[in-house]
Amino acid sequence: MSNPINTRIVLAARPSGEPDASHFRLERLPVPAPGPGQVLLRNRYLSLDPYMRGRMDAGRSYSPPVAIDDVMEGRTVGEVLESRHPGFAVGDQVVATGGWQTFVVVDGDAITRRLDGMTLPISTALGVYGMPGFTAYAGLHEIGKPQPGETLVVAAASGPVGATVGQIAKMRGARTVGIAGGEAKRRYLETIGFDVALDHRADDFSEQLRAAVPDGIDVYFENVGGKVFDAVVPLLNDFARIPVCGTIATYNARGQVLPGPDRLPGFFSQILRQRLSVRGFIQRDFIDLFPRFLEEMGQWLADGRIQYREDVVEGLENAPEAFFGLLKGRNFGKLVVKLD
Structure with a gap:
């Protein structure tokens, strides 16, 4: 590379509510050189x-927040351009926490997955x-544990988690x-094998959901929260399992008091009465x-038993704009x- 430049996006300010372009900053800096035991990735x-x-956000969570002026966190697929680690060679492709940037130096020992010989698209x-x-x-294996004949409901079902859960x-x-949200996404769910596909934007969504689960709900895989969760709760069977993966409907309201009555005591009572697992x-x-997942999922994908869809932004x-859309369900x- 001659005069290489690393383009990166850093967190410029912490949002209160919905994030916008002012919370990010694009920077261009020289590409760093790897030290001993490190690799440079594109x-x-x-x-x-x-x-x-x-x-x-700065609040407590399962992982520390991104610091102001630091590169936004994110997983990447990268190609080794320079290696000072014995386990990696130029041209290797790996998954790393490379962040929102075009080049990154990482410790070789921190890279846990290589993509050698992968026949699927690396994305x-x-x-x-x-x-x-x-x-x-x-989430299904350890918490949801769906059994033959049971009814499973999953929110955000056209996304990468929800679609895989259903299949x-x-x-x-x-x-x-x-x-899912919107008629196009609802129709997509039918093409990948869901028994019933619903649009949560429909005026009568709650009634449609009730009609779709005449025997109640045994597993609810939660990705959304909000009104979808409200519609699901009355339909849960005794001993239903609820893996809580995400609550994207309320991510922008973290730390705020949401409007409406406090329904938590009632839900706790329901958990007790119905012996729910949440x-x-x-x-x-x-x-x-993870190794078992790679083996089984690799075979399912090769056999066409699992289908997937990607929304690629250039x-x-x-x-940032794509991220804002993700939080509003615009992605499909x-x-x-794609950073190339």
Whole structure:
């Protein structure tokens, strides 16, 4: 490279409510050189995910927040341009926490996944064959545990987690109901095998959901919260399981008092009466399952038993606007930024 420049996007300010362009800043700096045990990566794809909204806040969470003036966090697929680590050579492709930037130096020992010999598009390592797919796999395996004949409902079902949840549950013999936003996404759910597909924007959504689950709901995979959760709660069966993966409907309201009555005491009472299992989880809680996931998901994808959709945005400079759209449900499939 001659006079290489690293383009990066940093967190300029913490939002209160909905983020906008003022909370990010684009910078151009010289590409850093790797030190002993490190590798220089050229990031090729950046994953945009809902959890990033939480990283913009300073409050307590399962991971520390992004510091002001630091590069926004994000998983990337990158190519090794220079290596000072014995385990990596120029040209290797890896998954790393490379952030919102075009080049990054990382410790070689911190890279846990190589993409040697991968026959799928490398972008899938950020989606169905990566963290989102594993989130679906682990949440079902450890918490949801759908059984043949049971009814599973999943919110944000056209996204990378929800779509994978529905397809795995279907393979396990469950009846699957997917909820998405908009008619195009609803129709997509039908093409990937959901038994029932619903649009939460419909005026009579609650009535449609009730009609779709005449035997109640045994597993509700929560990705959204808000009015979708409100519609699900009265339909839960005794001993229903609720893996809580995300609550994107309220991410911009963190730290604020939401309007309306306090329904938490009533829900706690329902948890007791119906012996519900409600568990929040982060995919890394079950990281011991990852090798098994790679083996099984790789075979399912090769066999065409799992289908996926990607929403590809060109250029790092377009990442903030794409991220804002993600928080509003504008993306259709796994959202990735192509950085080449």
